[in-house]
Amino acid sequence: MSKTAPKAPTIADVARDAGVSVPTVSRVLTGAANVSDEKKRRVLRAIEYLNYRPSAAARALVVGRPKLIAVVAGNTSQYGYAETIRGVEESARGAGFSVTITVVESADDAAVDRAVELVLAQPIAGIIVLKFDPPGVATLHRLPKDMPAVAISGIREAGVPQAVLNEAAAAKELVEYLLDLGHQTVHHVRVPPSRREDGRTTGWRRALTERGIAAPAIFDASWDPRSGREIGREIALRDDVTAIFCGNDEIAMGVMRGLRDGGRSVPEDVSVVGFDDHPLAAMWSPALTTVKQDFAGLGSRAYAMLSGLFSGDKVRRFSSEMPTLVIRESAAPPARNR
Amino acid sequence: MSKTAPKAPTIADVARDAGVSVPTVSRVLTGAANVSDEKKRRVLRAIEYLNYRPSAAARALVVGRPKLIAVVAGNTSQYGYAETIRGVEESARGAGFSVTITVVESADDAAVDRAVELVLAQPIAGIIVLKFDPPGVATLHRLPKDMPAVAISGIREAGVPQAVLNEAAAAKELVEYLLDLGHQTVHHVRVPPSRREDGRTTGWRRALTERGIAAPAIFDASWDPRSGREIGREIALRDDVTAIFCGNDEIAMGVMRGLRDGGRSVPEDVSVVGFDDHPLAAMWSPALTTVKQDFAGLGSRAYAMLSGLFSGDKVRRFSSEMPTLVIRESAAPPARNR
DNA sequence: TTGAAAGCGCTAACAA
């Protein structure tokens, strides 16, 4: 009984076992050239017998183009992120590509560098960065310029090709809906913005400005629904707030809970709307009025753009899509209007 | 102007530019041996100047052990899955490993084979499979036996090393809590089980059996909260159901919504409990009584076990942890007891 | 259709 670890069989082992040359084995593996049926059969039998698997590393080395793409994100479990990643993975898998995911903890140089380093340490064909947040934006700027990359986000920006969701337009529409219901103004609870201001906030501001309404002070939430709850409690103490536009559904649910903690009811006392159309938004009571975002589709589009970059043909540098309004129960006319 | 794509610089280019030999460059890259300060400086300068990056493929080929691990799962965006993956990624990243994630669409041979094929096509050091569901279980059985692998799940099973959450014990405790509240029996809405029966269902059954209660018929939900809602509506029509144990929080929220649709209130008319402690469970009204599962910790433990496998020392084949009961507002004594 | 030979970019072993 040998004490050495059983080394994995190589293509040479297969060739020997099948009584053919190494290149012949390679040919049946890649299907690159014709091989006589007889030899092909023998090779296949040897592969089966030895339980042989081509070495991905060796293959990548000689072929040059890895079948691996990297997704870099500030987060992976948050609804929008997770769905987007799902979309990328699904498309990539369909095309025979694997995807690595690596998270950038923060926008600090150190964290960003560490993440970029890690990503580039793998044999990757290209990178998709989710720049929904500052870490993502920072990462994008530190990628080697010769690496095929596409960015995903909710806001347009020059530079690399991008797949975006037109959040600003959708947010504007949502806020206008609230205004049309009769609210004098709409307050905004935002989630951590990707830059100074992101699409959702911009849309909100625009809707207000167009109607000559001064934008009230913004409430800042984190990604944690509990931060929304605290803000909700705070708002419950005021009586000048009748409509709230939240940066995402999870925060909206937190806000609603906080409002309820403070004795306010939704939508009777105050209307609350979210953004994203989280799977639980429809289950909530009252069911959440929100904007449906096709995150998985966004991920697919990003993959498609990246894949276009590989093939070298000139690709669209920009792909935008419009989220859609989903009206449910959490918004209603203000009390005085009923 | 050349028309050829600018080829990436190799270690040889660096050596030439720095006026040293290739191995010397390698030595400063890996830090494997001493290099004089003078040459080191020159090498570093050349690397910087040429914007050189070592080829991950070549390195993996010669070193043998890739710095990449694969996570295979039936799903990536569901709360428990996403959190577990987050835990794996975080630990792996800390150790300088990247992680690929690939989803197995179903337990069909074809789907499983395709996924396994894709996974093995990358130069990976090991695999972590999330066998919360049938696709995961099927995948586990098709991995080459010489590939380091660890499974993650809620139920113990022989074979590969495993990191688990003791769901059965936690479920039992939760059901007993309901029984102690005075409920005659507890109904169960389960999520798709990983095998014939999974931990949560087993714990529920045990709690009932121990008290001599016959387990009532199980309601089967999918992973979609809407399926819970339908079941809730159905249950709202009956008056023999006073307590419901749901397979996870999202389904529990769906069930509660369905109950409400049918005019029943929680917990006054019927108590509902979930499993997982989803971030929104505490925001819900009434706040959900549930069991807190440390998914991210589960992912970390799995990574630690896999990493132990690499180093070759004998590792624990099994790592279990106990989820904890979180009592909130969605369960109360049955109406007749108040 | 097939095999011999070369080489992908890197690290490891060996001498000097």
Added chain:
DNA sequence: TTGTTAGCGCTTTCAA
């Protein structure tokens, strides 16, 4: 401390 020589496992010329 440094360079020379091998060789990782595969694909790709190039001849035959």
